[in-house]
Amino acid sequence: MxxxxxxxxxxxxxxxxxxxxxxxxxxxxxxxxxxxxxxxxISDVQLNIAITGESGSGKSTFINVLRGLGDEEEFSAPTGVVETTQKATPYQHPKHQNVKLWDLPGIGTTNFKPETYLQQVGFDCYDFFIIVSSDRFRVNDVNLAKKIQEMKKSFYFVRSKIDSNIDAEKKRKKNFNQDETLQNIRQNCVEGLRDHGQGFPQVFLISSFELPLYDFPNLVETMEKELPDHKRRVLLLA
Ligand SMILES: Nc1nc2c(ncn2[C@@H]2O[C@H](COP(=O)(O)OP(=O)(O)O)[C@@H](O)[C@H]2O)c(=O)[nH]1
Ligand SMILES: [Mg+2]
The missing domain is CATH 1.10.10 (Arc Repressor Mutant, subunit A)
Known part of the structure; x- marks a missing residue:
């Protein structure tokens, strides 16, 4: 890709x-x-980035941390233990005027069934995607990735809530090894994508509660670096 x-x-x-x-x-x-x-x-191109994935995977929280906001601040995306996002909602990128981060409802709730999700959220209108998943690699993630590839667009894969995995492993294992745990999670995501023909998209392991740990700084840096490429691509497809 x-x-x-x-x-x-x-x-x-x-x-x-x-x-x-x-x-x-x-x-x-x-x-x-x-x-x-x-x-x-290139800098004038409007770029619409969709944050997609299963309900509860941490999409809205992720948008807030990307924008440097807490969950309860004014203008932040609503988050919660029940689905709080009923409509695709745009949020301004913190640095780039022409870049919007779209908070999408989660795939797989009663209101957004996998069969109708893509159409309901207008999936093909977005230019670039971030698939957020808080669990093992799932069929919904594969289907979203496939659809994005069919549209000849690209995505990053964000594996969220890494803090919860690390905490659970620490409690469970006598010989807990953080690097090994992270490596296993990364491998599960990479293999899941590769086994379903998605090549080697970039996978970032993040915790929205512990931003400096794991891959969040790298994700922000990569996005900053690649935004002009994404915009060039939009120009090309226009
Ligand atoms: N432990 C942990 N919980 C998170 C993280 N990100 C989100 N959550 C929690 O997961 C729940 C769902 O988050 P939300 O952002 O609303 O998910 P969405 O449905 O994908 O938009 C909320 O209770 C969040 O506080 C994270 O990085 N770590
Ligand atoms: Mg949400």
């Missing part, structure tokens, strides 16, 4: 030609202007 990002779009080629021509026939200032124009076009 990462290979998709290596594609050079027609827009890229056109922009590169214009820059080349400007360098050959015009001034350096003109070429610099063309480069700026192209970068602006």
């Amino acid at each position: 990462a290979d998709d990002y290596c594609e050079i779009s027609e827009d890229d080629i056109k922009a590169a030609r214009q820059i080349e021509e400007a360098l050959e026939n015009e001034s350096l200032t003109s070429a610099a202007g063309k480069i700026q124009e192209y970068l602006k076009k």
Whole structure:
């Protein structure tokens, strides 16, 4: 899937030609202007990121921590032990004006059955996806991943609530080894995706309650780094 990002779009080629021509026939200032124009076009693209996954997996909490908000703060996404998200709701990305994080209802509740979920939440309108799962890799996760791949879009896989797994293992095992536990969880996710033909998407293990631990810092860094690629891709598909 990462290979998709290596594609050079027609827009890229056109922009590169214009820059080349400007360098050959015009001034350096003109070429610099063309480069700026192209970068602006990318930064102006609207990117809609859907946070999806099973009900209760921690999607809304995850959006709040990405935005640097607590669950009970004003403008935060409602969270809770029962399904609190009944309608796809957009939240502004904390840094990027043109990026929206969409909090989706959970797949697999009485109101959002797997058979009708994709249509109910308008799944094909989003540009990029984050599938959140708090448990072992499940059939709903596979189906979401498959659908995203069919649409030739990409996703990150977030395995949430790692704090609960670590606590449980600590209580249960005499020879508790944190690295080994994390490795097992990661392997379950990676193999689950690979066995269902989803290649090697990026898997992040996170706890929204213990942000500095595990992969949350890496996830934020990766997202920051890859946002322009995701936007380029939207330009390409437009
Ligand atoms: N232990 C733990 N609980 C979490 C974490 N993230 C969310 N939760 C809890 O899981 C429940 C469901 O969270 P919510 O964000 O509403 O899930 P959603 O239905 O996927 O939007 C809430 O009680 C949260 O407090 C986490 O990282 N660790
Ligand atoms: Mg929710």
